[in-house]
Amino acid sequence: MILNGGTVESTNAKKKGMTMNIQKNKLAGQPIVHFCHGRELGNVIKCRGEMLSPLSQMSKVVIESESLTDTLSLLLKIMKEDMGVIRGMVNLFNSKTGKIFIHDSIGLTEKEETRGVYSIGEGITGKVVETGEAVVVPRIGDEPGFLNRTKSLTTPDDAELSFVCIPIKLGKKVLGAISVERICDNTDTLRYDVEILEIIATMIAQAVEIYLVDNEESTLLRLENERLKDALKEKFHPSNIIGNSKPMLEVYSLINKISKTKSTVLLLGESGVGKELVASAIHYNSSEATAPFIKFNCAALPESVVESELFGHEKGSFTGADRTRKGRFEDADGGTIFMDEVGELSLPMQAKLLRVLQERTFERVGGNITIKVDIRIIAATNRDLFKMVKEGAFREDLYYRLNVFPILIPPLCERSSDIIILAEHFVSQFVRKFDKDIKRISTPVQEMLLSYSWPGNVRELENVIERAVILTDDNVIHGYDLPLSLQRPISTSTTFKKGLVTKLEIVEYEMIVEALENHKGNMSAAANDLGLTRRILGLRLEKLGIDYKKYKEM
Numbered sequence: 001m002i003l004n005g006g007t008v009e010s011t012n013a014k015k016k017g018m019t020m021n022i023q024k025n026k027l028a029g030q031p032i033v034h035f036c037h038g039r040e041l042g043n044v045i046k047c048r049g050e051m052l053s054p055l056s057q058m059s060k061v062v063i064e065s066e067s068l069t070d071t072l073s074l075l076l077k078i079m080k081e082d083m084g085v086i087r088g089m090v091n092l093f094n095s096k097t098g099k100i101f102i103h104d105s106i107g108l109t110e111k112e113e114t115r116g117v118y119s120i121g122e123g124i125t126g127k128v129v130e131t132g133e134a135v136v137v138p139r140i141g142d143e144p145g146f147l148n149r150t151k152s153l154t155t156p157d158d159a160e161l162s163f164v165c166i167p168i169k170l171g172k173k174v175l176g177a178i179s180v181e182r183i184c185d186n187t188d189t190l191r192y193d194v195e196i197l198e199i200i201a202t203m204i205a206q207a208v209e210i211y212l213v214d215n216e217e218s219t220l221l222r223l224e225n226e227r228l229k230d231a232l233k234e235k236f237h238p239s240n241i242i243g244n245s246k247p248m249l250e251v252y253s254l255i256n257k258i259s260k261t262k263s264t265v266l267l268l269g270e271s272g273v274g275k276e277l278v279a280s281a282i283h284y285n286s287s288e289a290t291a292p293f294i295k296f297n298c299a300a301l302p303e304s305v306v307e308s309e310l311f312g313h314e315k316g317s318f319t320g321a322d323r324t325r326k327g328r329f330e331d332a333d334g335g336t337i338f339m340d341e342v343g344e345l346s347l348p349m350q351a352k353l354l355r356v357l358q359e360r361t362f363e364r365v366g367g368n369i370t371i372k373v374d375i376r377i378i379a380a381t382n383r384d385l386f387k388m389v390k391e392g393a394f395r396e397d398l399y400y401r402l403n404v405f406p407i408l409i410p411p412l413c414e415r416s417s418d419i420i421i422l423a424e425h426f427v428s429q430f431v432r433k434f435d436k437d438i439k440r441i442s443t444p445v446q447e448m449l450l451s452y453s454w455p456g457n458v459r460e461l462e463n464v465i466e467r468a469v470i471l472t473d474d475n476v477i478h479g480y481d482l483p484l485s486l487q488r489p490i491s492t493s494t495t496f497k498k499g500l501v502t503k504l505e506i507v508e509y510e511m512i513v514e515a516l517e518n519h520k521g522n523m524s525a526a527a528n529d530l531g532l533t534r535r536i537l538g539l540r541l542e543k544l545g546i547d548y549k550k551y552k553e554m
Helices: 011-016 042-062 068-081 110-115 123-131 158-161 187-236 246-258 277-283 305-313 346-359 385-390 394-403 418-432 443-451 457-472 499-519 523-530 534-544 549-554
Strands: 007-008 019-024 029-034 089-093 099-106 134-138 162-170 175-181 265-267 291-299 336-340 361-363 369-374 376-381 405-408
Touching: 007 162, 042 068, 042 187, 068 089, 089 123, 089 187, 099 110, 099 123, 099 175, 123 134, 123 162, 123 175, 158 443, 162 187, 175 187, 246 277, 246 405, 265 291, 277 291, 277 336, 277 376, 305 346, 346 361, 346 394, 385 394, 418 443, 418 457, 443 457, 443 499, 499 523, 499 534, 499 549, 523 534
Parallel strands: 265 376, 265 405, 291 336, 336 376
Antiparallel strands: 007 019, 019 029, 089 099, 089 175, 134 162, 162 175, 361 369
């Protein structure tokens, strides 16, 4: 709903018997929303009084600081702490490209920020920049012009939020917009938001113009770079694999390239890194995605059975062969066969596999009819095949046949930025499985997960999270829900003892870290929250090796 003079009635306003009018403020020349109903405005007057201090503080920052970053940091803090918004955005207008982008925000991820680009006149933000007039949407779900370009509105409750968007103007020139999403069923509060945001927009207008003049080109390049990187992630990211670390992005790129061919692939990596998932991604992203995908573990069966399983057998070829049976290679005809632990095959079986790789032909056990198949072979191993070749334990010719397109999958310790993403994925997975209501992983647990070496890789992480989900009695995973091998302090200067003392110190450590995080490193507030004196808290911090200063940056 664009407020540009006159009287405008919204869906919600009709329901509540209220009409919104907009008039020009004679002093500032800016539009101000007025709500006509039979209520006193005492609460709004009280709110205005409470806002004097943060606005005064912001005025000083604008005057004393040349940094737009410092100014917007305080603005976002005011939005969150004093205005109680769910999401807040500062959009700047690039006059060279005609694009409006999110420069800074609260409540949005980096990916959501990158998506939030508008053209002039596009959506509500584009209309505000185009017209220089404020927009108030009492209920987002009733406004078709709300595009949700960031894709941050994902739940039915989001449709109930109110939206306010105010232009940032210097004279008649529109430089961008400030917008907020909030829970609000009181039209006085929306009018109050408009007035406060207009004051703030006027304060920061000159700093925004200076920033745009100095950084317009570099900002455009940064946004384009982020957009391209995001597009690459989406293009190369298989749906069955979690993680966006640099090593995994390289793996995704290789998957994308090899999926377009039917070449043989050799997957290398430690046990538990997800070689089977990569094999699945290669197959299901190829043109043969609808064809068979057959999995076979070369180490799961004795040698006497492996040959029959792979090549099949004729009736009567050995004791118990009471019928003709197809093998895995025949089952995979037209598609892909994934041979895990290929390094465990005996030398005679290696020779037979070599023929399949070279000619795509074989005979069933006990048969003399040559069978030809059209398959892609994906082999995987956690062993050093090149070393085995030197030791005579693996055929050199087979090694080079398999090593057409090797992909090394990194261990979890080399992709630490994926650990929390994976952990949260497993939490959501096991929450559904065990019908639990777990909202989050506590900060100390996240630190413990990040400090652990993960010798068992992703498989071990999955098992740890499954155990924690089963053990937790509330909606948060705590440190004492983890195995003892992970229950260690983050600081190397602290040593926890075993048994009951360990449990008590882990609980104490977690409660203190949570309090410091909640109060942004404020010792007095954290101590009060914990029911301790500041001095006692200081002693506990020293004993547990916790540096309260690092939580001021969070």
